[in-house]
Amino acid sequence: FPVENVRNFGIIAHVDHGKSTLADRLLELTGTIAKTDHNKQVLDKLQVERERGITVKAQTASLFYNYGGKLYLLNLIDTPGHVDFNYEVSRSLSACQGVLLVVDANEGIQAQTVANFFLAFEAQLSIIPVINKIDLKNADPERVEKQIEKMFDIPSDECIKISAKLGTNIERVLQAVIERIAPPKVSRENPLKALVFDSTFDQYRGVIANVALFDGVVSKGDKIVSAYTQKTYEVNEVGILSPDEQRTQKLYAGQVGYLIAGMKDVTEAQIGDTLYLHKQPVEPLPGFKSAKPMVFAGMYPIDQSEYNNLKSAIEKLTLNDSSVTVHRDSSLALGAGWRLGFLGLLHMEVFNQRLEQEYNASVILTTPTVPYKAVLSSAKLIKARRAVQKNMVFIDQNRVMLKYLFPLNEIVVDFYDSLKSLSSGYASFDYEDAGYQTADLVKMDILLNGNPVEELVTIVHKEKAHPIGKSICERLKDTIPRQLFEIAIQAAIGSKIIARETVKAYRKNVLAKCYGGDITRKMKLLKRQAEGKKRMRKVGNIEVPKDAFIRVLKRQ
Numbered sequence: 001f002p003v004e005n006v007r008n009f010g011i012i013a014h015v016d017h018g019k020s021t022l023a024d025r026l027l028e029l030t031g032t033i034a035k036t037d038h039n040k041q042v043l044d045k046l047q048v049e050r051e052r053g054i055t056v057k058a059q060t061a062s063l064f065y066n067y068g069g070k071l072y073l074l075n076l077i078d079t080p081g082h083v084d085f086n087y088e089v090s091r092s093l094s095a096c097q098g099v100l101l102v103v104d105a106n107e108g109i110q111a112q113t114v115a116n117f118f119l120a121f122e123a124q125l126s127i128i129p130v131i132n133k134i135d136l137k138n139a140d141p142e143r144v145e146k147q148i149e150k151m152f153d154i155p156s157d158e159c160i161k162i163s164a165k166l167g168t169n170i171e172r173v174l175q176a177v178i179e180r181i182a183p184p185k186v187s188r189e190n191p192l193k194a195l196v197f198d199s200t201f202d203q204y205r206g207v208i209a210n211v212a213l214f215d216g217v218v219s220k221g222d223k224i225v226s227a228y229t230q231k232t233y234e235v236n237e238v239g240i241l242s243p244d245e246q247r248t249q250k251l252y253a254g255q256v257g258y259l260i261a262g263m264k265d266v267t268e269a270q271i272g273d274t275l276y277l278h279k280q281p282v283e284p285l286p287g288f289k290s291a292k293p294m295v296f297a298g299m300y301p302i303d304q305s306e307y308n309n310l311k312s313a314i315e316k317l318t319l320n321d322s323s324v325t326v327h328r329d330s331s332l333a334l335g336a337g338w339r340l341g342f343l344g345l346l347h348m349e350v351f352n353q354r355l356e357q358e359y360n361a362s363v364i365l366t367t368p369t370v371p372y373k374a375v376l377s378s379a380k381l382i383k384a385r386r387a388v389q390k391n392m393v394f395i396d397q398n399r400v401m402l403k404y405l406f407p408l409n410e411i412v413v414d415f416y417d418s419l420k421s422l423s424s425g426y427a428s429f430d431y432e433d434a435g436y437q438t439a440d441l442v443k444m445d446i447l448l449n450g451n452p453v454e455e456l457v458t459i460v461h462k463e464k465a466h467p468i469g470k471s472i473c474e475r476l477k478d479t480i481p482r483q484l485f486e487i488a489i490q491a492a493i494g495s496k497i498i499a500r501e502t503v504k505a506y507r508k509n510v511l512a513k514c515y516g517g518d519i520t521r522k523m524k525l526l527k528r529q530a531e532g533k534k535r536m537r538k539v540g541n542i543e544v545p546k547d548a549f550i551r552v553l554k555r556q
């Protein structure tokens, strides 16, 4: 296949603007999949993607298309839209020379349209603007054209107006891909240089690496070396994705496909790695910046006997999603577990859901926190404002883009939902890391009769300490059973108590309901009470049921 007839392109868009639907139409039009009424987001293969209607993993499909008497190979790389998965987007773009930037004709430019545009622009890709959903009653493609010209400096006449749903103008999109995107700059004569841009794990076949070939050829039986680990492997299978795996004899420079080479261990398949032929080393490709986790949470098996199963499930899933960081952790209340870092809250929920659905694991996930850097100096005393406006750009008369500096922990939990409901769904939101800032944060302890409970120490903003402390005390009061003595539940900052609840003294007399002499019944009840105690943790002389910790630590 001549390289000048190859195009590698991605689709980028704000969530719900129609990437996956456009991908379905492109697959149908090129005969990659049969045209039926059931093709809905064909590239969204994961169960979590289908249930939530969002794309999480980038998927790849090779399309063949006849144009002007020539056959072209178009490699389409679908990308996720949500902010949490920007990392996936920039990774997939490294295998592309151009993108389709899809914008909803009704909603116009949104936060992730802007963020994704810049990812593509910085990667120096050709950008083809596609205005989708022109069939909608309120569609205003001319307004969106003007927004695109103003924000991105792309002339209006370059916009292609389509309806992905009805299949209007899809041919134009394919033609633009061929006309406006350059073929990859590669050489088949040079020795093999392949970029691993994604990888998945298959229980039976091991690691399946998605590769983009920059130079050379690879076929079954070749000996290849990983530039990252310097390990040598024999290639078992190569093929293209269309969108299911389709075995081929060889993969050539300019192609995108998959490769299986007996990599078994999760650490062997580094995303961003360069593969080359044994004894023909090449200069490795620049690779990727590693993803930076923004949100951390503890993860524990519900039952400790499930620890090993959960461990292997987490390992396999992190191979498939290398942006998650994992550190071992343990808690007196919850046992052995891990501290996981995620790119955002949705990312965390999706990871949890994938563990449950794809690996049948049930876990306790603790309230997410964000990273802090503690500096022990008087600079902490400086009052920092919680949000600072940085920038304001009018996209058009009705829409404005505002840039603010926010503390991450203010936006981690429910900021996005509140913003959506305040603006009746009109506002959209995207974020990037702005570095650490000083802030007025305090360490809050939870005390039971004066004894600090180590699992429940949190870092909170000074102004929020009171309501948070109060709510933790109330939740504990509801779950700690009455005991022989009174229990004071307190939230404290240093030596200052900021909230208190009391559990009154009382002994739950399990024998009260046993009249007279049924000794075996009495024994059974006492035994049950003793077993209950095993699920308790002692703080001072107070028995605290594990459920109490779980209720406080767990996300609501």
Ligand code: GDP
Pocket (backbone or CB within 6 Å): 013, 014, 015, 016, 017, 018, 019, 020, 021, 022, 041, 053, 054, 055, 081, 132, 133, 134, 135, 136, 162, 163, 164, 165, 166
């Ligand atoms: P993605 O999040 O960008 O992948 O968006 P999807 O392809 O999942 O589409 C989001 C929603 O918009 C779905 O309900 C689609 O059926 C709908 N949609 C996509 N394209 C069109 C279109 O051209 N017209 C209309 N009316 N709806 C569309």
Ligand code: MG
Pocket (backbone or CB within 6 Å): 019, 020, 021, 041, 044, 053, 054, 055
């Ligand atoms: Mg999608």
